[in-house]
Amino acid sequence: MPSDAAAAARQEPITRPATPPDIRLVVTDMDGTLLDADGRIPDEVWPLLAELNRRGIVFCPASGRQYATLAEQFAAVDDGGMVYIAENGTYVVRGGTELSANVLDRAVVAWITTSIRQLVADSAASGERADVGVVVCGKQSAYVERSDEPFMAEVRKYYRNHRVVDDVTAVDDDVIKVAVFDFGRAEHTVAPALAALTGTHKVVVSGEHWVDVMNTTANKGVAVRGLQRDLGITPAQTMVFGDYLNDLEMLDAADWSYAMEGAHPEVLERARHRAPAHTANGVVRTVRAVLGLPAHA
Template sequence: MLFAAASGRQYYSLRETFAPIRDRMLFIAENGTLVMHQDKELYSCTMDKAQVHRIIMEARQVAGAHLVVCGKESAYVETSDEVALEEISKYYRRCEKVDDLLAVNDEFIKVAICHFDGTERHVYPVLEKQFGEECQVVVSGQIWLDLMNIEASKGKAIEYLQETIGFTYEQTMSFGDYFNDIEMLKVSYHSYAMENAHEQVKGFARFNAPSNEESGVLQIIRRLLDSPVSLSIA
């Protein structure tokens, strides 16, 4: 079995979380915009710098929004809000505080926005209207929204791995709970929605898993190991 952590989290954060086995697995980080193995880049889907600048300027106009510009080398923030910085640090281990996000020089893969009153209501309508035809605009959690290359998704990253490593749709298992998981569920025959997943996301999964609070992913994987079949797990 090939195991991958497919997450909206930063690669450096995932690498720390899975430190004991990080050289034995894949990392599909930043919602599929960066795929890493043994600290080597296998795949990336970057954003145009001018496009990122337009997103920054528009998002700055949304009251209560805290921006994270994600590059291959680091994440970058300009907020000084301590509560926001604490939340951001949960997902971005390598994060640099800057005076002006427009002055950052990196290869950009994502712009993430945190809004404590909810991104689905307060951020998505504004940015989807402005950038929905040129970017992936995805609500990735109750207080998080991500903007990426129009071609980027966890599903696209998994399709790349299916083609290059050589496993099939029928041999792929994935677990999801929010809108940034939909494309991943679509490219996996063994697609599981968590019990606590967003109701709209559940319709894209073939199977159900117990909630995150019950370690639902581990329950399903342990059940699989008790009755092994040929699968690649993403």
């Protein structure tokens, strides 16, 4: 029988513009967007990146993942000049050099941590234990207090550099984001617990199980626009791919903005175009179709 990806490829034609646009920058989210169903970078990505590089087109992963994690994932093709938008836009690095960092006030980090500790205590008292954990994201490392294997397995997926500490509010590092993982639905538990911050900070549901807190001046869109300015690239020369709420602002930064099949409804509404699902290699197929590249160039 044909694979699900092969069936999707037949059922989801990609609109090819009459004339390929002058794309200079391709930005893509990772989870639910570029990565396959197993959370891996598809093999087809590597020849595409080589072709983009040959054409002088900048490729940039933009993720809630840690910079060290992204750099490790693309180490085989990074010649020292690749750009990474990490930690949902709070940390941007090019060629190993920090381009921007948006540091959280330590009092806010303490408030978030205390609120989540209280959420866990209150839920335990009511008999409905909230199974959540805080990840304090610094420039050097991510810091956690929980050390059980189910939680650490989730942390390792996104944070290559991580440490277990007694108190995440006391770490000696610039904190750029606080992430909270919920084994249940983060939108229904963690997000309400942090609702008091929404007037002063960015509280974003970045996946089914994750909520990220950052300064209001930090998001993937701000990072993309800053990169465009640095490189002299316009929104009309930019392609962006995303699937979840932490991708909304960066979709606004590109004329060629794509929501993946199966994306969050708000993302589907915000993006100008559609791409096949991440399980059907949608980013690679769309870039090739729009730029007029052969299937295996």
